Amino acid sequence: MLKPARKITVEVPEDLLRKAQASTGEGVTSTIRQGLAILAASQAYDELRALRGKGRFSVDLAKLREDRR
Numbered sequence: 914m915l916k917p918a919r920k921i922t923v924e925v926p927e928d929l930l931r932k933a934q935a936s937t938g939e940g941v942t943s944t945i946r947q948g949l950a951i952l953a954a955s956q957a958y959d960e961l962r963a964l965r966g967k968g969r970f971s972v973d974l975a976k977l978r979e980d981r982r
Contacts, residue, residue, distance in 0.1 A: 923945070930941065937944045 930944070933944045933948060934941065937947055939947070
């Protein structure tokens with residue numbers, strides 16, 4: 914099921930759109946959606962990277978591997 918969408922008009926340089934479409938192998942709408950999804954995900958990755966080294970946890974590798982024996 915598709916989420917509610919918003920129709921927009923965007924002016925994009927032709928060469929940029931052509932390269933993006935060549936990269937995705939998709940049409941204009943799908944290419945724009947993929948680009949927006951990547952941009953949104955990159956912010957989440959940046960936030961996760963900022964947490965790197967902040968959390969502490971201990972792992973007992975031997976205990977984790979018990980079920981593999």
